[in-house]
Amino acid sequence: xxxxxxxxxxxxxxxxxxxxxxxxxxxxxxxxxxxxxxxxxxxxxxxxxxxxxxxxxxxxxxxxxxxxxxxxxxxxxxxxxxxxxxxxxxxxxxxxxxxxxxxxxxxxxxxxxxxxxxxxxxxxxxxxxxxxxxxxxxxxxxxxxxxxxxxxxxxxxxxxxxxxxxxxxxxxxxxxxxxxxxxxxxxxxxxxxxxxxxxxxxxxxxxxxxxxxxxxxxxxxxxxxxxxxxxxxxxxxxxxxxxxxxxxxxxxxxxxxxxxxxxxxxxxxxxxxxxxxxxxxxxxxxxxxxxxxxxxxxxxxxxxxxxxxxxxxxxxxxxxxxxxxxxxxxxxxxxxxxxxxxxxxxxxxxxxxxxxxxxxxxxxxxxxxxxxxxxxxxxxxxxxxxxxxxxxxxxxxxxxxxxxxxxxxxxxxxxxxxxxxxxxxxxxxxxxxxxxxxxxxxxxxxxxxxxxxxxxxxxxxxxxxxxxxxxxxxxxxxxxxxxxxxxxxxxxxxxxxxxxxxxxxxxxxxxxxxxxxxxxxxxxxxxxxxxxxxxxxxxxxxxxxxxxxxxxxxxxxxxxxxxxxxxxxxxxxxxxxxxxxxxxxxxxxxxxxxxxxxxxxxxxxxxxxxxxxxxxxxxxxxxxxxxxxxxxxxxxxxxxxxxxxxxxxxxxxxxxxxxxxxxxxxxxxxxxxxxxxxxxxxxxxxxxxxxxxxx
Ligand SMILES: *Cc1c(COP(=O)(O)O)cnc(C)c1O
Numbered sequence: 245x246x247x248x249x250x251x252x253x254x255x256x257x258x259x260x261x262x263x264x265x266x267x268x269x270x271x272x273x274x275x276x277x278x279x280x281x282x283x284x285x286x287x288x289x290x291x292x293x294x295x296x297x298x299x300x301x302x303x304x305x306x307x308x309x310x311x312x313x314x315x316x317x318x319x320x321x322x323x324x325x326x327x328x329x330x331x332x333x334x335x336x337x338x339x340x341x342x343x344x345x346x347x348x349x350x351x352x353x354x355x356x357x358x359x360x361x362x363x364x365x366x367x368x369x370x371x372x373x374x375x376x377x378x379x380x381x382x383x384x385x386x387x388x389x390x391x392x393x394x395x396x397x398x399x400x401x402x403x404x405x406x407x408x409x410x411x412x413x414x415x416x417x418x419x420x421x422x423x424x425x426x427x428x429x430x431x432x433x434x435x436x437x438x439x440x441x442x443x444x445x446x447x448x449x450x451x452x453x454x455x456x457x458x459x460x461x462x463x464x465x466x467x468x469x470x471x472x473x474x475x476x477x478x479x480x481x482x483x484x485x486x487x488x489x490x491x492x493x494x495x496x497x498x499x500x501x502x503x504x505x506x507x508x509x510x511x512x513x514x515x516x517x518x519x520x521x522x523x524x525x526x527x528x529x530x531x532x533x534x535x536x537x538x539x540x541x542x543x544x545x546x547x548x549x550x551x552x553x554x555x556x557x558x559x560x561x562x563x564x565x566x567x568x569x570x571x572x573x574x575x576x577x578x579x580x581x582x583x584x585x586x587x588x589x590x591x592x593x594x595x596x597x598x599x600x601x602x603x604x605x606x607x608x609x610x611x612x613x614x615x616x617x618x619x620x621x622x623x624x625x626x627x628x629x630x631x632x633x634x635x636x637x638x639x640x641x642x643x644x645x646x647x648x649x650x651x652x653x654x655x656x657x658x659x660x661x662x663x664x665x666x667x668x669x670x671x672x673x674x675x676x677x678x679x680x681x682x683x684x685x686x687x688x689x690x691x692x693x694x695x696x697x698x699x700x701x702x703x704x705x706x707x708x709x710x711x712x713x714x715x716x717x718x719x720x721x722x723x724x725x726x727x728x729x730x731x732x733x734x735x736x737x738x739x740x741x742x743x744x745x746x747x748x749x750x751x752x753x754x755x756x757x758x759x760x761x762x763x764x765x766x767x768x769x770x771x772x773x774x775x776x777x778x779x780x781x782x783x784x785x786x787x788x789x790x791x792x793x794x795x796x797x798x799x800x801x802x803x804x805x806x807x808x809x810x811x812x813x814x815x816x817x818x819x820x821x822x823x824x825x826x827x828x829x830x831x832x833x834x835x836x837x838x839x840x841x842x843x844x845x846x847x848x849x850x851x852x853x854x855x856x857x858x859x860x861x862x863x864x865x866x867x868x869x870x871x872x873x874x875x876x877x878x879x880x881x882x883x884x885x886x887x888x889x890x891x892x893x894x895x896x897x898x899x900x901x902x903x904x905x906x907x908x909x910x911x912x913x914x915x916x917x918x919x920x921x922x923x924x925x926x927x928x929x930x931x932x933x934x935x936x937x938x939x
Contacts, residue, residue: 248306249299255319256297260290261412262443264322266349267368267645269652271318278305287799289351291412326446328374337932340500341366341379342489342510344482345388345470346449350799352442353387353406354451356470357727357762358824359544361798362608362917363506364444365642365824369917371445372644372664375925378498380489380510382481383408383440383451386468391762391795393708397778399763399771403469413440413451416496425458426491429565430480435463437488439496450496452488473766479554479562482594486512487566490520501932504924505541505602508552508594514539514601515580519570532601537933541602543595543634545821546615547731553591554581583622599623599634604928608639608822609842615818637927638843639822640920643667643912646828648806650694654687655831667912668919676908684904685896688809688833693717695807699758699793706794708778711787719754720888723808723829725796728763728770731819735773737812738780739873745785747880753889756789757812758804760796801825806832810884813838814876816868817861827915833904837879839872843915852907854879 256274265271275290276283278301286292305311345360346352346367355361363379370377389401408415416424416439427434436458442449455464466481490513493500505511514535521531544550556578560567567577579585580600581592599605599620607613613636621629644664647655655663658679659672666672676684696715703710728734737744737757748755759777763770774792781790793800805811805828813826813836820842827843829836835852838844840859848855857875862868887900913919 248312249302252302252306252312252315253297255315256290256294259319259322260294261414262322262326262445263348263368263412264325264371264445265290267642268318268321269649270314271322274311274315274318277311277314286410287351288349289411292351292410295410336930337376337501337934338498339370339375339377339502339504339929340489340493340498341370341377341504341506342485342513343379343381343506344485344509345384346379346381347798348442348444348449350797352411353390353404354381354384354470355798356388359507361801362639362824365640365645365917366506366921367444367447367449368642368645369640369921371447372642373918373921373925374446375921375929377447378493378500379444379447379449380485380493381449381451382467382470382485383413383453383455384467384470385453385455386470388470388762389765390797393774393778393794395709397708397775397792399774401765405468408440408453411442413442415440416450416492424492424495426488426495428483428487428491429569430463430483431562432565433460433463435459435466435480435484435488437484437492439492450489450492452484452492454484471764475554475558476562478552479558482509482552483512483563483566486510486514487516489513490516499937501538501934501937502929503539504928505539505598507542507544508598511541511594511598511601514597515566515570518601522571534936535601536603537936539598539602540928541598541605542637543598543605543607543616545819546612546619547729547819552594554594555591556588559592595620596623604931605634606928607634607636609846610636610638611818611845612636612821612842635927637920637923638846638915639824639827640915640917641824641827642917643831646802646805647831648691648694648802650687650690651806651831658683664918667916668914668922670909670913673908673912676905681896681898681901682894684833684901688904689717691832692721692807692809695721695803698803698807699791702793702800703791708792708794710781710791714788716754716756719756720810720885721808722755722757722810722812723804724757724812724814725760725793725801725804726813726823726825728761728767728773730767730769730773731816733814733816733869733872734759734761735776736814736869736873736876738776739869740877741780741783743877747877747885748789749785753885755885756791758791758793758808760793760800760804762796801828805829805834808834809888810834811836811838813841813844814856814872815839815841816865816872817841817857817859827911830907830911830915833908835900835903835907837876837884847911847915849906849910852903852910854883 259271275293279293282293343363345355346363347355347360348364367379385406386403389403392400392402423438425436425438427436437452437454440451454466517535521534581597582590607616613634616634617629617632621632624632696717778792781792811826811829817839823842826836837854839856857872891897
């Protein structure tokens with residue numbers, strides 16, 4: 245008996261400390277079953293459950309054959325996954341993937357929004373495919389903050405410090421147990437960095453942390469808040485990530501063949517690679533060429549504020565001693581981040597540094613790459629705009645992680661237990677045509693009902709009081725959830741509140757709309773948009789039909805993308821570089837209604853969802869907003885509502901389901917991170933130059 249208990253304890257520990265559980269619901273169910281209350285209270289954190297295990301509980305579970313079998317079978321699948329051979333010749337080389345944020349699970353506050361969620365999905369798919377990868381990020385102790393509201397609907401942020409010992413983080417130590425420490429000189433002080441490992445399937449994510457007693461208070465605060473305000477905080481955080489990240493990898497004895505800079509925040513890593521090459525004795529030109537051969541770069545936004553630019557004085561103040569380590573004059577140093585290298589006033593731009601220092605660069609959709617080539621053409625005066633070396637790899641989502649439990653059952657049943665292996669084969673998804681309409685419609689209804697059950701419960705616990713809604717499981721259910729950045733135009737639907745009220749007032753065609761999203765803590769405009777939606781939702785004509793959900797995170801996102809019939813996306817084209825939330829609904833038989841921007845320009849074919857507007861742009865943003873709002877009402881009134889409520893004698897909306905089938909057949913195979921990783925492998929990773937790796 246005691247050996248059984250020891251084995252159980254060992255299995256549970258191993259499972260709890262590998263995020264493989266986060267895309268394997270059977271593994272989550274184990275921990276949930278062990279301690280349902282703590283599972284809820286800890287935001288679904290297996291380590292919390294594991295740490296609270298006591299002998300009596302384990303003894304009790306060891307006596308349950310059902311639990312033992314469940315554990316054994318999950319553990320066997322986990323081991324088989326971890327020991328799987330790399331596929332498709334992916335065993336060559338090693339990629340180091342750097343990102344400021346990673347959205348892996350709601351219990352880990354290491355992300356703010358889409359960039360982080362994409363990075364998390366990137367790691368999960370790299371692990372699934374056996375692409376040799378390590379990742380580097382920051383252990384944000386307070387993350388991006390959770391969202392609360394005042395009674396008037398004004399957003400407040402709440403920061404709950406993370407205790408890494410209560411999460412799946414393992415401190416990095418030398419064999420003798422001493423912590424691995426590296427340092428970076430910043431603002432005349434030595435900032436010490438320690439590291440933690442977070443295992444994501446087969447990919448280790450190394451997280452940098454300055455919040456410990458060796459550092460002074462201002463330096464300890466560097467790794468607390470993600471995207472906190474202030475350029476001098478930001479540049480130091482980016483130095484910790486870029487320079488500190490390379491130093492930590494070296495301390496671990498890791499020599500990647502390719503560094504992938506996911507967004508410009510980590511671009512200072514190029515300088516550290518340059519310093520290394522110089523220290524190995526290479527001349528300037530040759531050293532820089534070696535750096536370029538090692539790096540690839542992904543840019544993520546056409547919004548100008550999304551590209552960090554630092555004033556020359558700030559660069560000098562913060563990175564002066566580092567520049568001396570590099571052996572560069574101030575002009576040479578600043579020139580690396582400037583378009584016009586001789587312009588002494590031009591700020592230091594991280595995107596410019598990243599583009600200059602990478603052998604290959606991409607945007608995250610076809611349209612975004614085109615916009616980026618225009619944006620950065622000045623950097624390549626010898627190239628016509630179409631030859632600016634920025635290509636595209638369109639984003640995706642990690643389908644196994646986004647499929648709800650109900651979706652996984654559906655997939656297993658109709659597509660087979662090995663559906664994940666076939667996800668990038670277009671013909672594979674045509675099997676949806678073998679699923680009868682009755683079954684497909686029942687699937688959709690189940691998912692909508694599950695969402696409504698969740699929301700009815702959730703609104704009771706949130707700080708914002710919303711009129712206790714009588715949610716309707718038959719209503720057309722529309723979702724809008726994303727960061728409340730102005731270019732995403734979360735209030736476009738409310739431009740004509742009377743018209744919207746008419747749309748929602750037909751008792752024979754009930755509609756409900758769920759909103760969720762966070763504004764940046766310093767973005768009062770975004771906060772006003774949230775407040776506007778909240779106050780509109782209190783009006784009698786909207787009560788119970790428009791509902792604002794607080795604290796948008798991965799958990800809320802997962803519920804919404806699974807349950808909504810229609811996913812609304814209204815960015816001001818061309819500012820949504822890709823967008824990914826809409827890719828999460830297809831598997832759940834949801835449909836997209838979106839402005840033709842980002843991924844939807846590639847995804848939409850006229851029959852697999854709806855376009856809002858015709859994909860043209862206006863010079864005047866006011867005009868563009870007015871025109872797009874009109875198009876949005878027109879598509880709702882003229883197409884979406886009529887089609888959803890067009891039922892045959894069995895109550896089935898046949899023509900709606902045709903659209904759902906078309907979406908499965910045309911979207912699923914392309915808009916997933918398995919396809920995305922294969923593409924990064926083909927276009928970027930496998931061209932690594934081994935001679936740059938050195939000893
Ligand atoms: C998918 C996702 C996003 C990305 O949404 P966009 O469509 O890119 O705006 C942001 N936040 C969370 C929590 C997500 O799950």
